[in-house]
Amino acid sequence: MNLHEPVAASPATAPTRRVRHELRRRQLSVVSTERLSPAMLRIVLGGEELRGFTSLGADDHVKIFLPGEDGAEAERRDYTPRHYDARRNELTLDFAVHEAGPATAWALSAKVGDALTIGGPRGSLVIEESVRRFLLIGDETALPAIGRRIEEAGPGVSIVSLVAVPEPADKQNFETAADLHAHWVHRPLERADDPEALLAALRTIEIEPDCFVWIAAEASVVRALRSVLLEERAHPKTWFKASGYWVRGKADTTEKFED
Numbered sequence: 462m463n464l465h466e467p468v469a470a471s472p473a474t475a476p477t478r479r480v481r482h483e484l485r486r487r488q489l490s491v492v493s494t495e496r497l498s499p500a501m502l503r504i505v506l507g508g509e510e511l512r513g514f515t516s517l518g519a520d521d522h523v524k525i526f527l528p529g530e531d532g533a534e535a536e537r538r539d540y541t542p543r544h545y546d547a548r549r550n551e552l553t554l555d556f557a558v559h560e561a562g563p564a565t566a567w568a569l570s571a572k573v574g575d576a577l578t579i580g581g582p583r584g585s586l587v588i589e590e591s592v593r594r595f596l597l598i599g600d601e602t603a604l605p606a607i608g609r610r611i612e613e614a615g616p617g618v619s620i621v622s623l624v625a626v627p628e629p630a631d632k633q634n635f636e637t638a639a640d641l642h643a644h645w646v647h648r649p650l651e652r653a654d655d656p657e658a659l660l661a662a663l664r665t666i667e668i669e670p671d672c673f674v675w676i677a678a679e680a681s682v683v684r685a686l687r688s689v690l691l692e693e694r695a696h697p698k699t700w701f702k703a704s705g706y707w708v709r710g711k712a713d714t715t716e717k718f719e720d
């Protein structure tokens with residue numbers, strides 16, 4: 462197959478459904494903290510209010526509420542429920558480490574017993590089980606959702622992942638029953654808004670029309686990847702989801718791409 466030729470058949474309908482959840486705020490506390498890699502902190506939360514926590518989609522998000530400075534309103538940021546262990550009643554969140562921002566500052570200083578309020582998830586985008594191929598692209602902020610999707614996939618599912626992280630030590634290994642082809646590219650965090658490393662790797666990847674393509678990263682990177690995939694490679698929009706998880710230089714900003 463010529464990689465640069467538009468794909469032929471285009472699945473007509475989206476293989477996804479939205480599920481709403483009752484919106485609840487929960488006051489939790491830190492059970493453990495772990496430096497997973499130079500660029501990633503893992504924080505496990507627990508507490509009675511976590512019982513019944515439901516997250517059906519690998520790219521769900523919860524809001525975390527952080528106390529504002531000097532009595533200012535609470536700050537809110539979005540994080541992916543990386544894993545919920547119902548038996549232990551524990552929720553894992555992974556925080557990409559960067560220089561500024563109340564969420565990152567909170568995670569960096571978090572100690573066992575510290576309180577954190579979360580809200581949501583408000584809803585889930587569930588991808589039908591009939592989908593057997595995925596291409597998952599992102600940066601370190603997308604790694605929790607990508608890792609979760611890979612770990613939750615069953616046998617017979619084929620996944621290609623393409624993730625940009627600062628250095629080889631930030632690579633993560635995932636246990637999965639799926640057939641996984643993992644590509645890692647490296648660029649310093651100061652160049653997290655430069656799509657070039659991901660674009661170069663993407664050129665080497667074949668994409669079938671019945672592959673669900675999912676992208677999340679810094680918004681300008683997502684825009685560049687989205688345009689290559691939808692315009693040059695003519696991937697069906699119905700089998701595509703892209704989100705700007707953060708915007709360089711703008712606090713508390715995300716970018717939605719309506720496809």
Ligand SMILES: Cc1cc2nc3c(=O)[nH]c(=O)nc-3n(C[C@H](O)[C@H](O)[C@H](O)COP(=O)(O)OP(=O)(O)OC[C@H]3O[C@@H](n4cnc5c(N)ncnc54)[C@H](O)[C@@H]3O)c2cc1C
Pocket residue numbers: 520521522538539540541542555556557558559560561562563564565566601602603605606650653705706707708709710711712713714715
């Ligand atoms: C649906 C969804 C799920 C998400 N899941 C996760 C997740 O599981 N883990 C995770 O780490 N992030 C995740 N994010 C991204 C996270 O919400 C943002 O990175 C958020 O801005 C971090 O908040 P902050 O308080 O640290 O920084 P902010 O106060 O929002 O920003 C301060 C400054 O830091 C910059 N900045 C923000 N994030 C980064 C970054 N990652 N690297 C470099 N500079 C940055 C901003 O451009 C701004 O200049 C998710 C976002 C969405 C929309």
